[in-house]
Every structure is written in structure tokens, then in C-alpha cells.
Amino acid sequence: MISLTSPVETRAHHWRAGIKLGALCASTLILFFIQNWLFQSAFLALVIVLYLLPGWRFFTHGLKPIKMLWPFIVLVGAWHWWSNELQQGAIIILRLLSMVALANLVTMTTRLSDMIEVVRFLTRPFAKMGFNTRALEIAMALVIRMTPVLIGKGQKLTWAWKARSHRRSGWRILLPFTVLALDDADHVAEALRARGGLTNND
Numbered sequence: 001m002i003s004l005t006s007p008v009e010t011r012a013h014h015w016r017a018g019i020k021l022g023a024l025c026a027s028t029l030i031l032f033f034i035q036n037w038l039f040q041s042a043f044l045a046l047v048i049v050l051y052l053l054p055g056w057r058f059f060t061h062g063l064k065p066i067k068m069l070w071p072f073i074v075l076v077g078a079w080h081w082w083s084n085e086l087q088q089g090a091i092i093i094l095r096l097l098s099m100v101a102l103a104n105l106v107t108m109t110t111r112l113s114d115m116i117e118v119v120r121f122l123t124r125p126f127a128k129m130g131f132n133t134r135a136l137e138i139a140m141a142l143v144i145r146m147t148p149v150l151i152g153k154g155q156k157l158t159w160a161w162k163a164r165s166h167r168r169s170g171w172r173i174l175l176p177f178t179v180l181a182l183d184d185a186d187h188v189a190e191a192l193r194a195r196g197g198l199t200n201n202d
Helices: 015-034 037-052 054-083 086-108 112-120 126-129 135-166 171-192
Strands: none
Touching: 015 037, 015 086, 015 126, 037 054, 037 086, 054 086, 054 135, 112 126, 112 135, 135 171
């Protein structure tokens, strides 16, 4: 899940988070078990329609994070072309696009607090057994919140490199990006410690 809540209000914003997350899990299982490129293509077309229904602004807002998948698509496509398994490669690529797009759609139409509440409900039996479920809730929130932040910083590093050189940045921004990520992780850890760490509040 790579996007934050969409600024465009849709009907899905008012659906219960548990229903949307349950539908996402069920759809993912279906996509994994059906090895048919026609079905995968039709499913992806359905997902695209779901993005288009709220309007063009919603569609373009949701499409931006999906563009991050192109290196994986190229890699998977090249490997299956080399191994002469183009149909299997097409199925994997279509499945990947559908799964990520659906997950992104859920986060675009669901508040983070509502998703965390679902996780808290599902892990309540483990909390009663003495397990620290707060760590899972915090981890989920951090992944969803920090992913777009790190993507933005990576883009700024790329732009800074292009302003100073005509060569492609490529691996050259990997080290400064890693340093930025570790620095952010350190600040987040300090903030968590200042607020009591990951102990259960119950």
C-alpha cells in the first residue's frame, strides 16, 4: 500500500475498512490461484474502471504510485522473454499490476486510523495472550506513511543529480538515499521512544 488517502471523495471512502481489506485479501488469493492471462487482463481492466469511476483527477492521482513498478515489469518481462515463457510472464505482470493497484485503491479510500483499528481488532486475541500487538500497528502505519516520503526524497535526489550532471544518476544516488532513509529511521525511533516506545497501552 503506497498511497495516502485521496483528496477526491468517493463512495468507497464511506465503506467499512474491514470490508475493503477483506475484499483485497480475497481478490489477491483469486489472482494467485487463476493462471489464465485472459482472466488476469479482464481483472486489470476492471481495476482500471474502478479508478476511472470517481473521475480523471482520482485516476491520475492513483496512477502516479503505480508507475514505480516499471523496473519490476521490465525485469520480469525480460526474464520470461529470455526463458521463452512469455505467457507466464504476462500473467505475472498483469497480476502484479492488479494487486498493487487494488492495494493502492484501498489506501486511497481508507483512513490510516481505520486500517489500524482493523488490525487492532484482528490481533485482540493475541493481545489478551500477552503479545505486544502495538508493534504491528505502528509498523503498518510507518510503512504506509513513510513510503511516499521516501519516494519523494528519492525524486529530489534524482533532480539534484540531473541539475549537476548530464549522466544518469542510477546507482550513484543509492548511498545518499540510504543515508537519508537511515536518518529518518533514527528520528522516528527517537520520536517513538519519547512517546513510550512500543508497549501496549491496554
